[in-house]
Amino acid sequence: MAVCSAYTTQSLNSTCSISTPAKTHLGFHQKQVVFYRRSSKRGGSGSSSGPCVITCSAGDSQTVVIGLAADSGCGKSTFMRRLTSVFGGAAEPPKGGNPDSNTLISDMTTVICLDDYHSLDRTGRKEKGVTALDPRANDFDLMYEQVKAIKSGVAVDKPIYNHVTGLLDPPELIQPPKILVIEGLHPMFDERVRDLLDFSIYLDISNEVKFAWKIQRDMAERGHSLESIKASIEARKPDFDAYIDPQKKYADAVIEVLPTQLIPDDNEGKVLRVRLIMKEGVKHFSPVYLFDEGSTISWIPCGRKLTCSYPGIKFHYGPDTYFGNEVSILEMDGQFDRLDELIYVESHLSNISTKFYGEVTQQMLKHADFPGSNNGTGLFQTIVGLKIRDLYEQITSSKTAAPLEATKA
Numbered sequence: 001m002a003v004c005s006a007y008t009t010q011s012l013n014s015t016c017s018i019s020t021p022a023k024t025h026l027g028f029h030q031k032q033v034v035f036y037r038r039s040s041k042r043g044g045s046g047s048s049s050g051p052c053v054i055t056c057s058a059g060d061s062q063t064v065v066i067g068l069a070a071d072s073g074c075g076k077s078t079f080m081r082r083l084t085s086v087f088g089g090a091a092e093p094p095k096g097g098n099p100d101s102n103t104l105i106s107d108m109t110t111v112i113c114l115d116d117y118h119s120l121d122r123t124g125r126k127e128k129g130v131t132a133l134d135p136r137a138n139d140f141d142l143m144y145e146q147v148k149a150i151k152s153g154v155a156v157d158k159p160i161y162n163h164v165t166g167l168l169d170p171p172e173l174i175q176p177p178k179i180l181v182i183e184g185l186h187p188m189f190d191e192r193v194r195d196l197l198d199f200s201i202y203l204d205i206s207n208e209v210k211f212a213w214k215i216q217r218d219m220a221e222r223g224h225s226l227e228s229i230k231a232s233i234e235a236r237k238p239d240f241d242a243y244i245d246p247q248k249k250y251a252d253a254v255i256e257v258l259p260t261q262l263i264p265d266d267n268e269g270k271v272l273r274v275r276l277i278m279k280e281g282v283k284h285f286s287p288v289y290l291f292d293e294g295s296t297i298s299w300i301p302c303g304r305k306l307t308c309s310y311p312g313i314k315f316h317y318g319p320d321t322y323f324g325n326e327v328s329i330l331e332m333d334g335q336f337d338r339l340d341e342l343i344y345v346e347s348h349l350s351n352i353s354t355k356f357y358g359e360v361t362q363q364m365l366k367h368a369d370f371p372g373s374n375n376g377t378g379l380f381q382t383i384v385g386l387k388i389r390d391l392y393e394q395i396t397s398s399k400t401a402a403p404l405e406a407t408k409a
């Protein structure tokens, strides 16, 4: 059995020929990590060629793992860009790697797309008559093993699903980052993967809004017809309802996007009612509140300090239950006219985990061109990004504080 350090796993990866999955007694600092060699087959399933087990010494730092679930075209990439910006630095695909990689790396974060764990490629799915949302088209064992390995400080050879060709490409090496974000259709589907998450988010886009966004992107930007967009949404719906939507009950935070209630019978989907649903009692996460924690409050901020045109802006905050869990919900209906005036709203929110007065407003202004910057989607995504930074700092500081406590005792 080879013994490695987390810093030398790259070379170990390349010599991953030790194929003796023997049971060993692991020492205090040792981890057992399973790598799979994956072969990419056209039109078939990219099967794993069996595990090789390596015993590694874990590095000092552990990766914090965040899960972000949503259907395709529901704003995951936009959210990721806001999140990585909170940590500073821009996220880029791995340098010198596959140009069709779905991975984004910045100083602090690595975002991997769970589409890379499709076990069936496009042709394979067609042949078997399953969608990418169907668990049978995804390799949850590999997803679990690799997220577990990264979390414990060990690099993995992660497969790549190529959205351009529809094939499974040769794997890319993923080094353990400070923060790993797993985004895609199924981050909370498999209980083993779910248990690895330090925090989870679900982007819950109502059908009406999803449709409006799809039209905006796929019709205006990609030249698809209205009929084909409708057909694609309808074809995905049964599997979406069966496998994707149920994950929201596990999420620590849900961003729910609905049509506005400020315009009677609105069907344009431009003005949005957005609800940030925050689970109570989550370790290292304290829900945001408006004015007074635990009270129920409706607030119309429009007036001398916030310019609003029709149909205005309405906030609501209060305690509630969600799938049997106690939650706090912060809601914003309407859209901002002037982002620089957002500071007025920000100053009435508490527990937003900013490092200085006006940080939310600064982030929103910085990315004013991102979709949703004038409404609750952008505002709540930014706030969740700040909460994740805070969670990361709490987790890492509690780890470094632990030995000190032990010394004191």
Ligand SMILES: Nc1ncnc2c1ncn2[C@@H]1O[C@H](COP(=O)(O)OP(=O)(O)OP(=O)(O)O)[C@@H](O)[C@H]1O
Binding pocket: 070, 071, 072, 073, 074, 075, 076, 077, 078, 079, 213, 214, 216, 217, 371, 372, 373, 377, 378
């Ligand atoms: N908050 C928003 N407000 C308005 N439109 C939005 C918002 N977020 C996303 N969109 C629309 O949805 C499209 C898809 O957004 P984005 O690329 O972030 O989603 P995604 O979930 O990463 O998609 P995919 O999984 O298909 O790559 C955008 O091009 C935009 O048209």
Ligand SMILES: O=C(CO)[C@H](O)[C@H](O)COP(=O)(O)O
Binding pocket: 071, 072, 115, 122, 132, 133, 162, 163, 164, 166, 185
């Ligand atoms: O739901 C999806 C997640 O992004 C995609 O439809 C799935 O990954 C299949 O991709 P493609 O249509 O490129 O074969």
